Amino acid sequence: MRPFSLTPDLVTGIPAIDEQHGELLDLANEVVNAAGAGLHPELFDLATTFLAGYAAYHFAAEEKVMTDLDYPQRWQHFDSHRRLQREVASHVAEARVNRTSEACKDEIALFLENWIVHHIRVADREMAAFLRSQTIDLRTLRLPDLQTMKDYGGIPADFDDRIALGAAGMRQR
Numbered sequence: 001m002r003p004f005s006l007t008p009d010l011v012t013g014i015p016a017i018d019e020q021h022g023e024l025l026d027l028a029n030e031v032v033n034a035a036g037a038g039l040h041p042e043l044f045d046l047a048t049t050f051l052a053g054y055a056a057y058h059f060a061a062e063e064k065v066m067t068d069l070d071y072p073q074r075w076q077h078f079d080s081h082r083r084l085q086r087e088v089a090s091h092v093a094e095a096r097v098n099r100t101s102e103a104c105k106d107e108i109a110l111f112l113e114n115w116i117v118h119h120i121r122v123a124d125r126e127m128a129a130f131l132r133s134q135t136i137d138l139r140t141l142r143l144p145d146l147q148t149m150k151d152y153g154g155i156p157a158d159f160d161d162r163i164a165l166g167a168a169g170m171r172q173r
Contacts, residue, residue, distance in 0.1 A: 004028045004112070010120045012128035016143045020058045021120055027051040028112045035095075035108060048092045048108075055088055061143035062127070071130050080123055084115055 004025040011018055027050055034047040059081040066074040091108050 012124055014128050014131055020143060024058060024116060027054055028116055032109050045096060048095050052088045052092050065143060069134055071127060077123055077127060
């Protein structure tokens with residue numbers, strides 16, 4: 001399987017969103033790499049935990065922007081996020097039980113490819129088209145940081161702050 005990367009068909013044209021998508025893709029690569037032969041199951045657990053956590057933070061940050069800018073398709077997008085979070089949680093739980101199973105590792109890699117690539121290519125690019133139609137400078141648009149999301153209620157107050165480090169935090173371990 002080829003490593004995940006932010007290819008032109010996945011670029012939304014909104015730097016803040018593309019930056020977080022890059023982090024998600026890096027974390028997906030960490031999961032796939034950790035699932036490789038000869039690596040410790042603990043590293044796989046850590047990689048899947050960081051991916052799930054960063055995805056939750058990213059979804060919440062996107063949702064706040066969609067709400068603030070009154071994106072008309074936000075409820076469908078939110079539903080997609082909830083479905084993806086349930087699927088991620090299910091795969092993480094399955095991986096913890098069967099983390100040495102090649103079939104489990106292959107299933108997670110395929111899920112990540114389908115989830116990340118499809119969601120970004122379709123739903124996030126549609127949202128980005130709407131954002132580009134607004135009278136805001138997208139070069140300066142920032143997704144809310146972790147503390148803002150905690151204050152807003154988009155993520156729990158006890159959410160692990162290390163998750164916001166994304167792939168950089170994963171590589172430091």
